[in-house]
Amino acid sequence: MSYEPGAQKIKLPETEEGTVLFNVDPIIIKHHYEIDYIHSYAQDSPFFAGLTKKKLLGSQCTQCNYKFATPRSHCMECGAKTEWFELPLEGKIHTWTTCYFGSEEFLKETPFTLILVEFEGVNTLFLSRLVGVEPGKAKIGMRVKAQFLRNCKFKPTDVYFVPA
Amino acid sequence: MVSGGITKFAKAHPDMDFRYMVKQAFDYAMNDVPNLTRDMIDGSVASYFSDHFTRQLKAASMVQDYLGLCPKPSKRIEGGGATGGLCFQAAWEAIASGRMNVCVAFGFETMSRVSTWKGNEFIAHASDTNFDYPVGGFYTGYYAMMVRRHMHEFGTTVEQMAMVSIKNHGNALYNPYAQSPMKLTIEDVRNSPMVADPLTMLDICTMSDGAAVCILASEEMAARLTDKPVKIIGIGAGTDSMRMADRPHGKVILLPHESESDYKNLKYPGVHSFRGGRMAAKQAYEMAGITNPLEELDFVELHDAYTSSEIQTYEDLGLCKYGEGGPFIEAGHSTLTGKIPVNPSGGLLACGHPVGATGLMQAVFAFWQLQGTIQKHLGNDHLQIKNARRGLIHSHAGTGTYITVSILEAV
Numbered sequence: 001m002s003y004e005p006g007a008q009k010i011k012l013p014e015t016e017e018g019t020v021l022f023n024v025d026p027i028i029i030k031h032h033y034e035i036d037y038i039h040s041y042a043q044d045s046p047f048f049a050g051l052t053k054k055k056l057l058g059s060q061c062t063q064c065n066y067k068f069a070t071p072r073s074h075c076m077e078c079g080a081k082t083e084w085f086e087l088p089l090e091g092k093i094h095t096w097t098t099c100y101f102g103s104e105e106f107l108k109e110t111p112f113t114l115i116l117v118e119f120e121g122v123n124t125l126f127l128s129r130l131v132g133v134e135p136g137k138a139k140i141g142m143r144v145k146a147q148f149l150r151n152c153k154f155k156p157t158d159v160y161f162v163p164a
Numbered sequence: 165m166v167s168g169g170i171t172k173f174a175k176a177h178p179d180m181d182f183r184y185m186v187k188q189a190f191d192y193a194m195n196d197v198p199n200l201t202r203d204m205i206d207g208s209v210a211s212y213f214s215d216h217f218t219r220q221l222k223a224a225s226m227v228q229d230y231l232g233l234c235p236k237p238s239k240r241i242e243g244g245g246a247t248g249g250l251c252f253q254a255a256w257e258a259i260a261s262g263r264m265n266v267c268v269a270f271g272f273e274t275m276s277r278v279s280t281w282k283g284n285e286f287i288a289h290a291s292d293t294n295f296d297y298p299v300g301g302f303y304t305g306y307y308a309m310m311v312r313r314h315m316h317e318f319g320t321t322v323e324q325m326a327m328v329s330i331k332n333h334g335n336a337l338y339n340p341y342a343q344s345p346m347k348l349t350i351e352d353v354r355n356s357p358m359v360a361d362p363l364t365m366l367d368i369c370t371m372s373d374g375a376a377v378c379i380l381a382s383e384e385m386a387a388r389l390t391d392k393p394v395k396i397i398g399i400g401a402g403t404d405s406m407r408m409a410d411r412p413h414g415k416v417i418l419l420p421h422e423s424e425s426d427y428k429n430l431k432y433p434g435v436h437s438f439r440g441g442r443m444a445a446k447q448a449y450e451m452a453g454i455t456n457p458l459e460e461l462d463f464v465e466l467h468d469a470y471t472s473s474e475i476q477t478y479e480d481l482g483l484c485k486y487g488e489g490g491p492f493i494e495a496g497h498s499t500l501t502g503k504i505p506v507n508p509s510g511g512l513l514a515c516g517h518p519v520g521a522t523g524l525m526q527a528v529f530a531f532w533q534l535q536g537t538i539q540k541h542l543g544n545d546h547l548q549i550k551n552a553r554r555g556l557i558h559s560h561a562g563t564g565t566y567i568t569v570s571i572l573e574a575v
Contacts (some may be wrong), residue, residue: 023178026178026179028178031219033219041294044294068410069409070295070407070409070410071295072410076405076410077412094313094435095309095310095312095313095316095435096309096312097305097308097309097312097360097361097362097363098360098361099300099302099304099305099308099359099360099361100357100358100359100360100361101281101284101302101304101357101359101360102281102284102300102301102302102305103281103282103284103285103288103300103301103302104279104281104282104284104285105285105301106300106301106302107281109300112300114299114300114305114309115309116309116408116409116435123412123413124409124410124411124412125408125409125410125411125435126409127295127296127299127407127408127409128299129299129300135361136361140312140313140316155298156294156295156296156298156299157298157299
C-alpha cells in the first residue's frame with residue numbers, strides 16, 4: 001500500500017470524553033468495567049419461587065433422608081436425587097457476626113448481622129441476616145423466625161430473620 | 165526445591181506490573197542457583213487467584229513470555245486462597261511424575277488495582293454467588309461466624325486471638341519482605357476498628373501486591389544445582405463444601421496421636437473447624453511418616469488470613485487437640501522460642517496476602533529456614549530456627565474449601 005506524504009489528513013471525530021488520571025509517574029488511570037449477566041437459577045429456581053410464597057424450601061435426600069437447609073438437587077452424602085421439603089420458619093442461631101465493614105456493594109448497609117440458623121431435625125444450616133437486634137447483641141441459641149419481603153427480588157435476602 | 169525468590173509485599177507496586185514483579189522474584193531465585201540456566205528449565209506452573217484483580221485473562225501467558233520461558237509448557241492453577249499451595253504441589257507433581265526435571269512455580273497478585281472494599285467484593289465472589297454472596301458477602305464476616313462458634317464450643321478468647329496478631333506482626337519486624345511489621349499489645353488489637361465481630365482490623369491480613377517464585381527439580385538435577393537442596397517429603401490436600409452452612413456435623417478425622425474418646429461430644433467439622441485442613445495434614449503426615457507432628461516438625465508456616473484461622477489450624481494440623489488451640493498460643497508454644505514456631509516469617513497477617521504469591525512465599529521462607537540461609541536472604545538471622553530439619557507449609561482457600569499441606573525437609 002502506498003502512502004503519500006502530505007496527502008489529505010484523516011481525522012477521527014472528537015469527543016468530550018477524557019481519562020481520569022491519578023498519577024503520571026507511573027501513569028495510573030481509571031479503567032471502568034461493568035457487565036449484566038443473564039443468570040439462571042436453574043434447578044434451584046423452586047427455592048426462589050418458594051420465597052415469593054413465604055416458604056423456605058430445603059432439600060431432602062430420597063435415598064438416605066439427609067435433610068439440607070439449602071437447595072441442593074442431589075445429595076452431598078450419597079449422590080441420590082433430593083426432593084423439596086418445607087423448612088420450619090423458626091429456628092435457633094448457630095453462630096453470628098455483626099459486620100461493620102463489608103464488600104463495596106454492602107458497605108451502605110453496615111452494620112448488619114449475619115447468622116447461621118439451625119432448624120430442628122435438619123442436618124445443615126441456613127445463612128441469613130438477623131434484623132431487629134442491636135449490632136453485636138445477637139446470641140448463640142437465640143430463637144429466631146423467618147420474615148419475607150412483600151415485594152420479592154428473587155434473592156436470598158427475600159427472607160430474613162427476627163427474634164422469635 | 166532448589167531455589168526461591170520473593171518481591172517485597174506492599175500495599176501497592178504501581179511501578180511494576182505483575183510480569184515485572186514475577187521477573188524480580190524469578191531473577192532472585194535464578195541468581196541463587198548460578199548453575200541453573202534458563203535452557204535447563206522444562207516448564208512452569210502459574211499461580212494467581214483473581215481475573216477480577218488482573219482485569220486480564222490469561223495473565224500467566226504474559227508472565228511466561230516475559231520470563232522468556234516460551235515455548236516451554238505452562239499452565240495456570242487456581243484455587244482461591246490456596247492457589248499458591250496448589251501451584252507448589254502442581255510443580256511437585258510435574259517433577260515427581262518425571263515429566264519435568266526442573267519446574268518453575270510462579271505466583272502473583274495485584275490487589276491494589278481496586279479499593280479495599282471493592283477488593284473484598286471480588287474476594288467474596290469466591291463464595292456461592294446465588295446464596296452466600298448476596299446475603300452480605302464478606303469473607304471476614306464468614307470467618308467471624310466460624311470463630312464465634314469455635315469460642316462457643318471451646319472457650320477460645322479474643323485475647324488469645326490477639327496473641328496470634330502480636331506474635332506474627334512481631335516476627336515480621338525482622339522480615340524485610342513483610343508489609344506490616346508491628347510491635348503490638350492485646351489492647352492495640354482489641355482497640356483497632358471492629359470489622360466483623362469479634363475480628364478487628366489487626367485480626368485480619370491486608371491486601372497486597374507481590375510475587376513469589378519456587379524452583380523445583382528432580383533429586384538428580386537438584387544435586388547438580390546446589391549443595392543445599394530441600395526435599396519435599398509430604399504432600400496432602402483436602403476440601404470442604406462451598407457453602408459453610410452445608411458442612412456436616414459428624415465425627416473427627418483422627419490423627420495417629422488422637423483417639424475417638426478425645427472427641428465424644430464434638431460435632432465435626434461444623435463451622436468451627438476446617439475438615440479439609442485435617443484431611444490435608446493426615447495425607448501429608450502419612451506420606452512423610454510423621455505420627456506426632458508437634459515432636460517431628462521444627463516449624464510451620466500456615467495460612468493465618470485471620471488470627472482465628474491460625475488457632476483453628478493448630479488443631480487441624482494436630483499440633484494440639486481440637487479445642488486446645490487457644491491455650492496453645494496462650495502458653496507460647498507457637499512463638500519463635502516455643503515448642504514449634506508458627507509463622508516465623510510473620511505469616512499472612514504481617515507479610516501481606518497477595519493471594520497467588522502467598523502459598524509460594526511460605527514455601528520460599530520454609531526453604532530458606534531449612535537451608536539455614538535466613539541471614540543471607542533477610543539480612544539478619546533473628547528468625548532463623550536453629551537446626552531446623554523439617555517444616556510444614558499450609559495454604560487455605562475461602563472458609564476451608566481447598567487446603568494444602570506440604571512438608572519440606574533439609575537434606
